[in-house]
Amino acid sequence: MLMAEVRAVDTRKRLVRMDSLSIPYDYLVLATGATDSYFGHDEWTEVAPGLKRIEDATRVRWHILSAFERAELATEAAERRRLLTFAIVGGGATGVEMAGAISEVARQSLAKDFRRIDPTTARIVLIEAGPRILPTLPKNLSIMPSAR
16 A cells, blocks of 8 residues: 555546656546544544544454454353444445445354354444435435345
8 A cells, every 4th residue: 555645636647646656547536535423422432433544444343353252252142142233323335334344254254263153143233314324325226135
């Protein structure tokens, strides 16, 4: 991964220009960043880290993997269930992507890594205040395949 400051984009020549180099591209996505939204509840930042920085993503990853490890050590079924339940608030693109990523970790990456728990039983709850997930996309993309 290259960390540099973009100075210009030459769309005619298809080049991204930085201080010391220019990188050619076929397709360019400009992800200029944004700020995390806690829906007016900034106190949630302590229990719900953002995903805008590598440090944030690393912290979230650690919490997810740690929950599986703690569930493996838990002696009570109710505690295991609690530890293997992941609640995601926000059914926009980021929330849906996070739900999918946790599901992939549980059902593929960690599926055979534990002796006392079955990671594939992890419960992922996607919470959206609006009438449907992915509200900025066409409605047919928010319908679950089983509901079609």
